[in-house]
Amino acid sequence: MMKQSRRDFLAGAGMVMAGVAASAGHAADAATGASAPDGREGVRFLAFADIHYSAGGFWPHASQEWLDRVLDRAVSSRSDFVMSLGDFTFGPARPQERDYVAHYNGFKPVKTYHTYGNHEFENVTPEVLDEVYGLKSGYYSFDLKGFRFVVLDPHWYLKDGKYHRFYKRCSYPELTKQKIPTRILPPDQMEWLRKTIIDSPLPCVVFSHESLERGRSGINNRAEVRAIFAEANARRPGTVRLAINGHEHKDYFRMLDGVAYLDLNSASYDVASPHNAYPEEFRKRCGSARHIITWNDPINAVITLTPSGGMKIEGMTSTYYLGVTPEMAGWGCDPDGRVTSPKVQSVDMKINYS
Numbered sequence: 254m255m256k257q258s259r260r261d262f263l264a265g266a267g268m269v270m271a272g273v274a275a276s277a278g279h280a281a282d283a284a285t286g287a288s289a290p291d292g293r294e295g296v297r298f299l300a301f302a303d304i305h306y307s308a309g310g311f312w313p314h315a316s317q318e319w320l321d322r323v324l325d326r327a328v329s330s331r332s333d334f335v336m337s338l339g340d341f342t343f344g345p346a347r348p349q350e351r352d353y354v355a356h357y358n359g360f361k362p363v364k365t366y367h368t369y370g371n372h373e374f375e376n377v378t379p380e381v382l383d384e385v386y387g388l389k390s391g392y393y394s395f396d397l398k399g400f401r402f403v404v405l406d407p408h409w410y411l412k413d414g415k416y417h418r419f420y421k422r423c424s425y426p427e428l429t430k431q432k433i434p435t436r437i438l439p440p441d442q443m444e445w446l447r448k449t450i451i452d453s454p455l456p457c458v459v460f461s462h463e464s465l466e467r468g469r470s471g472i473n474n475r476a477e478v479r480a481i482f483a484e485a486n487a488r489r490p491g492t493v494r495l496a497i498n499g500h501e502h503k504d505y506f507r508m509l510d511g512v513a514y515l516d517l518n519s520a521s522y523d524v525a526s527p528h529n530a531y532p533e534e535f536r537k538r539c540g541s542a543r544h545i546i547t548w549n550d551p552i553n554a555v556i557t558l559t560p561s562g563g564m565k566i567e568g569m570t571s572t573y574y575l576g577v578t579p580e581m582a583g584w585g586c587d588p589d590g591r592v593t594s595p596k597v598q599s600v601d602m603k604i605n606y607s
Contacts (some may be wrong), residue, residue: 255448266312272303275589295559299327299363302338302462302499302550303519308349311540313547313574314521317356323520323551327363330555330567333397335363336404338499338517339370339462344377344421345385358387366395369406370462370499371436374419392442394449399560401453405461409474411433436463437473446478450485450493456560459496466514467589470500479510486511491606495556495564503591504598506566511606513564516591519555522547522603523593528582531575546582547574548595562604567595 300321327335341357342350357365361393369391373382383389391406408419410428416439419425425435438446450457464471465478472478485492490511497515502523505516522545529536529543536542551573555563572595579585579593586592 266373282497283573294561295557295563296400297330297332297555297557299323299330299332299335299553299555300460300497300515300517301335301520301551301553302339302517303325303340303502303521304337305340305343305372305519305521306350306353307343307503308347310538311341312521313539313541313545314551317353318603319551320353320357323553324360324363324365326553326555331404332363332555335360335365336402336460336497337367338460338497339368340365340372340499340519341370344375345382346376350512351385355383366402366404367406368404368460368462371408371419371423372423373423374408375423376421378421379418392445396455400558401449401455401459403449403459405446405459405472405478406442407436407438407461407463409437409439411437411439414544427460434473436471438478443474443477443481447481451488453485453492456491456558457493458545458558459493461496461498463500464514464516465496466496466498466509466516467501469588471498471590479512482512490561491604494558494604501587501591502593503587503595504568504596505591506598506600515554515566518594518597519554520551520553523579525582525584525593527588528584530577530581535575544578546577546584546593549570549574550595552595552597554597562606564600564604566598566600568599570596 280524304320306315308315342353345351345354367386367388391408392404394401394403409416410425411434412428428435441507461472465475482493493512495513495515497517499517501516502519503516507514524545526544531542548571552569552571555567584593
């Protein structure tokens with residue numbers, strides 16, 4: 254994990270942490286109390302990101318079995334729900350992608366939820382996307398076991414004074430070059446977010462595909478979102494406790510202004526500059542092989558939160574597929590100093606909010 258300042262880690266008035274260690278049931282629409290049926294305090298959920306399913310063989314691990322390994326861990330860990338942090342598929346434009354989404358949505362042992370990623374919007378209209386994924390909106394919230402879970406959808410851009418939803422595309426580089434904001438929460442979503450968090454009687458966890466913590470490809474108006482977090486925590490410390498994002502395909506954990514931020518690694522691979530480190534057979538079979546480093550296991554995190562301030566992230570470590578490492582591909586760290594790795598780190602901490 255990249256070195257960070259003590260000020261960043263302990264930022265937030267009145268916050269004290271103890272016992273910090275880091276290493277490289279169905280949900281409901283209303284709060285149901287803080288104890289699980291097995292007697293443990295709080296809530297437990299499994300989070301994964303960027304599994305990137307696409308039929309046709311261009312991307313690795315494009316199978317239901319890869320997803321089932323994630324869902325099996327949710328069952329064995331007795332998680333209360335599962336959250337995808339986006340880029341679940343490359344847009345449900347084909348029957349195979351629709352079947353993959355239906356398998357996840359219909360999983361019976363544990364309730365499953367979606368956060369939209371930018372690649373969800375590829376080759377599909379927003380209306381079809383909502384219908385296939387079973388969402389009335391890309392942003393929503395639900396309360397469960399003493400916590401409020403808030404899901405954001407920043408896949409909008411501002412042009413000619415109007416906000417437009419992503420449409421059959423995952424990015425708008427031509428608008429970025431013109432300094433036109435993309436990956437932005439429109440005013441109505443910001444108003445909803447503020448009310449949802451400020452008025453919450455429960456501590457909150459926020460999910461988004463793009464980052465609220467770093468700026469290279471994060472949510473455009475993340476500063477305004479973090480200002481809402483700060484206002485809520487000033488009124489009642491510990492209102493916003495954790496924000497989780499995908500998108501970056503990196504493993505990183507940070508405390509900033511009293512909120513924990515988890516940059517959740519991809520369940521499948523990292524992507525960067527072209528290379529020829531993989532054997533020819535794999536390059537022929539997997540069209541993306543020249544641009545990725547992939548793992549042998551679908552990495553994810555099981556997260557347990559308690560009302561009293563406990564936060565336990567049970568990550569996992571895999572190995573590099575075919576032994577090909579970032580060094581063999583000539584890769585270094587990204588512009589924020591974060592490196593490719595086949596892991597999600599573990600964290601066990603207690604925060605006393607006052």
